[in-house]
Amino acid sequence: MTVRTIGGICLLSLLLLLAPLRALAEGEQEVYSQAAELLMSRGFDEKGQAIQLLADNNHPQTQLILTLLMDSRLYYNKEDDRLYQIDDYDSGKPAISITTGDRLVIEKKRDFKKITLNNQLRSQVRQIQAELGLKASDLSRRLAAVRAMLGSMDSDTLSLVRKAYAGEQSAAVREVMQVAIAIGELPRADEARARDAIDTLGGSLEPDARNALSQFASATDSKALKAAAEKALAEIEQRTNLYGGIETLYFGLSLGSVLVLAGIGLAITFGVMGVINMAHGELIMLGAYTTYVIQQLMPNHIGLSLIVAIPCAFLVSALVGIAIERGVIRFLYGRPLETLLATFGISLVLQQAVRTIFSPLNRSVETPEWMSGLIEINPVLSLTTSRLYIILFCLMVFFALLLVLKRTSLGLQVRAVSQNRAMARAMGVRSEWVDALTFGLGSGVAGVAGVALSQLTNVGPNLGQAYIIDSFMVVVFGGVGNLWGTLVAGLSLGVANKVLEPWAGAVLAKILVLVFIILFIQKRPRGLFPQRGRAAEG
Amino acid sequence: MRMKKLAAGVALGLGASMLSFAALAADTIKVGVLHSLSGTMAISETTLKDTMLMLIDEQNKKGGLLGKQLEAVVVDPASNWPLFAEKARELIEKDKVSAVFGCWTSVSRKSVLPVFEELNSILFYPVQYEGEESSKNVFYTGAAPNQQAIPAVDYLKNELGVERWVLAGTDYVYPRTTNKILEAYLKSMGVAESDIMINYTPFGHSDWQSIVSDIKKFGAEGKKTAVVSTINGDANVPFYKELGAQGVTADSIPVVAFSVGEEELAGIDTAPLVGHLAAWNYFMSVDSEQNDEFIESWHKFIKNEDRVTNDPMEASYIGFNMWVEAVKKAGTTDPAAVQDALIGVAVPNLTGGYATMMPNHHIAKPVLIGEIQDDGQFAVVSSTPGTVVGDAWSDYLEGSKDIVSDWRAPLACGNYNVKTGKCSGQNF
Numbered sequence: 001m002t003v004r005t006i007g008g009i010c011l012l013s014l015l016l017l018l019a020p021l022r023a024l025a026e027g028e029q030e031v032y033s034q035a036a037e038l039l040m041s042r043g044f045d046e047k048g049q050a051i052q053l054l055a056d057n058n059h060p061q062t063q064l065i066l067t068l069l070m071d072s073r074l075y076y077n078k079e080d081d082r083l084y085q086i087d088d089y090d091s092g093k094p095a096i097s098i099t100t101g102d103r104l105v106i107e108k109k110r111d112f113k114k115i116t117l118n119n120q121l122r123s124q125v126r127q128i129q130a131e132l133g134l135k136a137s138d139l140s141r142r143l144a145a146v147r148a149m150l151g152s153m154d155s156d157t158l159s160l161v162r163k164a165y166a167g168e169q170s171a172a173v174r175e176v177m178q179v180a181i182a183i184g185e186l187p188r189a190d191e192a193r194a195r196d197a198i199d200t201l202g203g204s205l206e207p208d209a210r211n212a213l214s215q216f217a218s219a220t221d222s223k224a225l226k227a228a229a230e231k232a233l234a235e236i237e238q239r240t241n242l243y244g245g246i247e248t249l250y251f252g253l254s255l256g257s258v259l260v261l262a263g264i265g266l267a268i269t270f271g272v273m274g275v276i277n278m279a280h281g282e283l284i285m286l287g288a289y290t291t292y293v294i295q296q297l298m299p300n301h302i303g304l305s306l307i308v309a310i311p312c313a314f315l316v317s318a319l320v321g322i323a324i325e326r327g328v329i330r331f332l333y334g335r336p337l338e339t340l341l342a343t344f345g346i347s348l349v350l351q352q353a354v355r356t357i358f359s360p361l362n363r364s365v366e367t368p369e370w371m372s373g374l375i376e377i378n379p380v381l382s383l384t385t386s387r388l389y390i391i392l393f394c395l396m397v398f399f400a401l402l403l404v405l406k407r408t409s410l411g412l413q414v415r416a417v418s419q420n421r422a423m424a425r426a427m428g429v430r431s432e433w434v435d436a437l438t439f440g441l442g443s444g445v446a447g448v449a450g451v452a453l454s455q456l457t458n459v460g461p462n463l464g465q466a467y468i469i470d471s472f473m474v475v476v477f478g479g480v481g482n483l484w485g486t487l488v489a490g491l492s493l494g495v496a497n498k499v500l501e502p503w504a505g506a507v508l509a510k511i512l513v514l515v516f517i518i519l520f521i522q523k524r525p526r527g528l529f530p531q532r533g534r535a536a537e538g
Numbered sequence: 539m540r541m542k543k544l545a546a547g548v549a550l551g552l553g554a555s556m557l558s559f560a561a562l563a564a565d566t567i568k569v570g571v572l573h574s575l576s577g578t579m580a581i582s583e584t585t586l587k588d589t590m591l592m593l594i595d596e597q598n599k600k601g602g603l604l605g606k607q608l609e610a611v612v613v614d615p616a617s618n619w620p621l622f623a624e625k626a627r628e629l630i631e632k633d634k635v636s637a638v639f640g641c642w643t644s645v646s647r648k649s650v651l652p653v654f655e656e657l658n659s660i661l662f663y664p665v666q667y668e669g670e671e672s673s674k675n676v677f678y679t680g681a682a683p684n685q686q687a688i689p690a691v692d693y694l695k696n697e698l699g700v701e702r703w704v705l706a707g708t709d710y711v712y713p714r715t716t717n718k719i720l721e722a723y724l725k726s727m728g729v730a731e732s733d734i735m736i737n738y739t740p741f742g743h744s745d746w747q748s749i750v751s752d753i754k755k756f757g758a759e760g761k762k763t764a765v766v767s768t769i770n771g772d773a774n775v776p777f778y779k780e781l782g783a784q785g786v787t788a789d790s791i792p793v794v795a796f797s798v799g800e801e802e803l804a805g806i807d808t809a810p811l812v813g814h815l816a817a818w819n820y821f822m823s824v825d826s827e828q829n830d831e832f833i834e835s836w837h838k839f840i841k842n843e844d845r846v847t848n849d850p851m852e853a854s855y856i857g858f859n860m861w862v863e864a865v866k867k868a869g870t871t872d873p874a875a876v877q878d879a880l881i882g883v884a885v886p887n888l889t890g891g892y893a894t895m896m897p898n899h900h901i902a903k904p905v906l907i908g909e910i911q912d913d914g915q916f917a918v919v920s921s922t923p924g925t926v927v928g929d930a931w932s933d934y935l936e937g938s939k940d941i942v943s944d945w946r947a948p949l950a951c952g953n954y955n956v957k958t959g960k961c962s963g964q965n966f
Contacts, residue, residue: 044919072812072912118909118919119698119813122789151760207758215760251747258745352576360580362775362805372810374785384783387747457744458775458805462578466742466772501748506739507709 031057032099035065036083040076044118051121055128061098063132066125074098075112086112127152134164139173146176150183150208158184179204183212187219194225202232205243205379210236243381248498254387256494257394258456260487261449262467263474264398267486268442269321271475272418273435275329276336278343280471281464282350283321283443287313287450288459289354292363303368306451313447320350321443322436330435347464355461362460371455390452397448398487404441405483414438418481477517479527489528493517566609567602567871569594570629572640572650572661577617581771582850583642585801586664587612589851590639592839593858603865611635619649626650630659636871637662637861639854644668644711651676660873660880662861664853666796666818668715672930672943672952675873677880678900679857679893680850681819682928683719687766689905690794690817691720693920694764695727698792701761702733704753706769709738713768716796720766722934733761743773746780754784757791765793774798775806782810788909789813800846803914811910819889819903820852821916826890846914856893856901859885881946891925898943898952900928 031053038050051069054062068074068085075086075095084095084104095104095112106112117125126148133145146164149157158181165177182197189197198216201209210233217229262284269277291309298305324346332339371389376382405411413434416424425431453463474493478485493513500509524530571590573583594608602608611633615622622641629635630653637660641647644667654661654675666681694700705720707713717736724734735756737749757763769777774797781793794815800822803811822833829847832855837843860883865871868879884894893901902925908916931941931953940957944950951961 116911116917117813118917119789119792119815122787122813126789207755208760211758211760247751248748251745251751254747255745355576355580360575360584361801362581362772364805364807366807367779372783374783382785384747384780386779386783456776456779458772460581460772460805462581462742462772466744497745498748502752505737506743506749510740 028057028059031059032061035059036076036098037081039074039083039115040081044121047115047117048121048124051124051128055132062128065098066129066132068098069115069117070122070125070129072114072116074115076115077104078111078113083115084112089114131157131160134160139170142168142170142173143176146173146180147206150176150180150206151211153180153184153212155184155188176206179206179209183208186212186216191222191225194220195228198225198228198232202235205236205239207379210240240380243378247381248502249495250383250387252495252498253491254384254391254494255498256491257391258453259470259474259494260490261390261394261397261452262446263471263478263486263490264401264483265442265444265446265449266471267475267478267481267483268401268445269439270472271481271483271486272414273438273442274336274418274480275333275439276340276343277324277329277442278340278468279324279347279350279464280443280446281466281468282347283317283446283464284450284453284467285354285459285461285464286317286320286350287447288365288454288463289358289363289450290316290447291451291454292358292365292459295365302366303370306368306371306455309451310448313451314444315447317447317450318440318444321446322440324443325436325439329439330432333435347468351461351464358461360461362458365454365459367455386455390456393452397445398483401441401445402483410434410437410441414441473514473517476521477527479529479531481531482527482529485527485529566607567604567865568609568611568633568635570626570633570635570638570640571610571612572615572622572625572629572638573642574617574646575612575614578771579617579642579646582801583617585848586639586642586850586854588840589836589854590858592836593855595839596835597858597862603862604869604871615646619643619645622646622649623653626653626661627657630654630657635659636865636873637876639664639857641665642850647676658873660861660876662854662857664850664857666849668712669719669928669930669932670715670935670938672898672900672945674877674899674945674950674952676899677857677860677895678928678930679853679860681903681905682900682930683716683932684929685819685903685905685926686796686817687716687720687768688723689922689926690796690815690907691723691766693815693817693907694766694792694794697920698764699762700764700792701729702735702756702759702763703729704735704737704756704763704765706737706739706749706753706765706767708743708768708770708773709740710770713738713770716768717766719932719934726934739769739773741770741773743769744776746777747784750777750780750784750786753791754786757786763791765791767793767795768797769795770797771802774802778806778811778814781814787813788815794907799848799850800914800916801848803910804846806914808910808912808914812912814910815907815919816910816916817905817907818849818916819905820847820849820887821906821908821918822847823908823915823917824889824906826888828886828890829888832888852888856885856887860893860895860901877945893925896927897946898928898930899945900930902927 035050035053038046054065065074073085073087075084077084083098085098086095091106091109093106095106130145130148133141136142161177161180165181168174168177178200182200185193186197201213213229213233217226217233220226266280269275290313294309294312295302295305328342329339332342371386373385374382375385405414413429416429417431417434421431474486474490478489497509497513500512504512571587573587574580575584575587591610594610597603598607611629613625613629615625626638629638639662641650641663642665647663651673655673659675661676662679663676664679666686669682703724705717707717721734753765792815794817796817798816799818833847836847837845860880863883863885864876864879868875880895881897882895884892887893889904891904893903895901904925905922906918907920908918911917930943931938933939940955941953942956943952954961
């Protein structure tokens with residue numbers, strides 16, 4: 001397909017140069033109406049022909065139509081059979097004609113029908129866009145265009161890239177272009193040039209460069225070249241492994257921060273107060289649902305709604321937490337078994353309540369634009385933005401909590417009550433009030449964790465159940481009553497899980513981590529950072 | 539021991555006499571609905587409960603069945619597999635239902651199977667499953683692997699030119715069996731071992747970073763790669779989110795899923811999913827008169843224009859109508875008579891064709907491949923020319939390829955081995 005496209009473009013541009021100007025405009029008109037008709041038909045084959053027709057004829061509207069198609073913003077009107085651009089498909093919103101630029105107000109939504117693509121068409125469009133993109137003025141588009149062509153280098157694309165290379169200013173684009181040229185040249189070059197190409201490819205981390213090298217290594221007759229290619233492959237392998245290790249570490253840290261976020265509220269209620277709160281997961285779930293509700297309330301500000309949701313989720317979960325503490329748990333202090341049963345019951349009640357209020361179906365929480373996407377460091381290592389935010393958010397929550405406990409009077413009272421209740425009371429601390437607030441604080445933090453989790457996983461009634469075991473695991477492993485322990489435990493469990501996962505599989509990795517914790521707790525029953533002092537003994 | 543037997547005998551006799559009495563006095567026909575309304579599976583199963591209530595309601599408006607009104611008996615097995623068996627027994631023995639519509643997961647079906655066989659009642663099972671089963675008492679209106687998984691793989695191979703395969707699934711019986719069948723099928727078509735990557739994850743797995751990164755690396759080796767996903771339920775959302783986050787688009791590595799339908803998409807931000815595929819026997823977007831009617835009455839019944847319809851709902855619809863036709867044909871609701879009458883019954887499906895109940899208690903269905911659109915609906919990109927008959931025992935598995943199922947006399951066997959000429963009864 002590519003060969004034909006390029007051939008078509010070259011031939012046609014030649015023809016167009018020779019043809020008189022007026023005929024050109026008429027020809028374009030004809031091409032456009034033909035293509036438009038094909039686009040409006042139902043079959044994907046016809047749509048493919050239309051796209052090819054526009055590209056082959058180098059039609060000035062090609063770029064626009066292709067972009068709109070990819071963004072699914074191209075519609076046609078069933079009444080006048082013309083193509084329209086619609087950014088917001090709703091009655092009362094404007095529809096812009098592709099040919100004339102006229103604006104129309106959508107009266108009936110059903111009059112307009114979207115032109116849909118399938119995967120084959122999408123890759124066809126992407127290929128054409130790449131070829132057009134080589135000449136784009138935008139640097140990132142040129143870069144993307146060259147990279148998209150790496151996988152399909154042949155003599156035609158080679159000459160295209162060579163031509164573009166001569167006029168290219170940006171060093172970054174030139175570098176990728178060199179790789180592209182090397183991939184294209186490698187199977188056809190003489191010995192000396194092949195060596196150069198192998199050197200260039202050996203220095204690149206592009207997966208296509210590696211594929212080209214390994215193909216060349218198995219196909220070439222020359223022993224020397226084969227050895228050179230294999231050496232380059234080994235080097236690439238080594239560097240890929242290094243970046244793979246960094247990637248695993250990143251994955252581990254981000255999984256770890258999710259664990260820390262989920263566990264840190266529990267570190268307060270369970271760690272500091274000693275309450276086995278089985279409803280902790282449901283408090284996280286409430287936070288996630290609060291995010292959903294806030295997002296429903298401000299549908300046009302997805303990013304802002306997420307920020308607003310943080311204090312709201314804290315409040316909602318904290319209030320529910322205080323209600324649980326005042327209503328149930330305070331009667332059960334010192335009776336861990338009863339607390340466990342009672343809070344387990346509460347967790348079921350909360351789940352079913354959410355099921356009744358919001359329906360048992362999952363709710364969809366949108367991810368804001370600035371949280372989606374990748375930070376690409378090199379072709380084999382890219383960091384997902386959402387995970388980066390989660391790691392940062394986790395650290396922020398952690399240090400804020402640390403500050404509250406170490407630097408505020410509430411924190412002082414919490415620590416006093418947890419260390420020696422009777423003495424604290426004797427000093428005039430209202431221990432009941434402190435209990436309620438501490439439980440509220442722990443619950444509120446769980447709610448904040450829910451906001452973060454809503455970006456990663458389902459917002460549904462079962463959200464909490466998925467995290468309750470992990471939370472307890474992190475707190476117990478870290479050492480009950482120690483925030484730093486929770487942080488270190490969460491992050492190290494995350495990393496351990498991710499290191500094990502590639503060779504043990506997800507199921508076995510999880511089992512291995514649990515077995516490790518069981519063995520560890522046997523050796524050190526108080527966790528990584530045990531609390532010291534007389535109070536801890538009692 | 540003897541006392542117990544005696545007591546059981548008395549109870550049975552009492553029950554039988556009560557049954558005949560009830561049959562004489564009752565002016566309604568009872569239909570059991572056995573779907574979880576709480577617990578993990580409530581997310582999927584409550585919709586089917588509503589669908590059944592709607593279908594029964596409509597049938598009553600049409601004058602009921604055999605001159606009687608239908609009455610739904612709804613119980614909640616609460617996503618608890620042993621409770622499914624208890625509730626099934628309760629429905630059949632205590633409520634005396636004529637047929638039961640229910641179950642979602644294979645494990646719940648396996649749990650109620652002995653109950654239905656012991657009491658010789660009828661269960662309609664409306665969900666796609668792994669096959670390798672054919673019971674006298676169960677009618678499978680969902681897809682068997684050859685009605686979903688294999689056509690989907692054919693589509694990827696022939697239309698998209700896929701050469702490398704990632705089989706990703708949740709770690710339980712349906713994905714494991716389906717993947718075993720697919721692996722055997724792919725190898726029979728000459729796909730090398732090194733071009734197949736199989737991956738299992740626990741239920742509700744939420745951290746997909748390394749797996750998606752592995753898939754990305756697996757797909758970057760120059761051959762067109764696709765993911766065949768039997769990932770179940772809640773784990774799908776974080777999986778697709780991670781695919782989107784790591785920039786895996788449908789045109790680089792398409793994912794075809796067997797457990798993701800309109801209902802599941804309603805809870806997801808669909809933007810990163812556009813173009814990924816699903817294989818089903820029904821899509822809400824299918825253009826047919828029956829489908830328009832069905833959607834309209836669904837919206838009217840549930841009083842919400844935004845609710846979607848999905849494949850298991852169609853399977854419930856087909857199953858219910860088949861039962862109604864079979865009862866009419868048999869002239870009685872007696873399960874034994876209805877079981878015989880069901881074979882060969884044909885009712886319209888929602889995609890504009892007919893569904894026929896086959897002698898192996900599976901039905902003939904068209905197979906559709908759809909691409910996810912940004913509005914959470916599917917655009918059909920491929921469909922089989924006719925219907926495909928459900929195959930209870932896969933032709934690609936050792937030990938199961940020689941087995942056939944035919945519940946008509948004189949064979950009347952769910953697992954007849956054509957090589958040894960033996961029927962191993964209901965023990966499978």
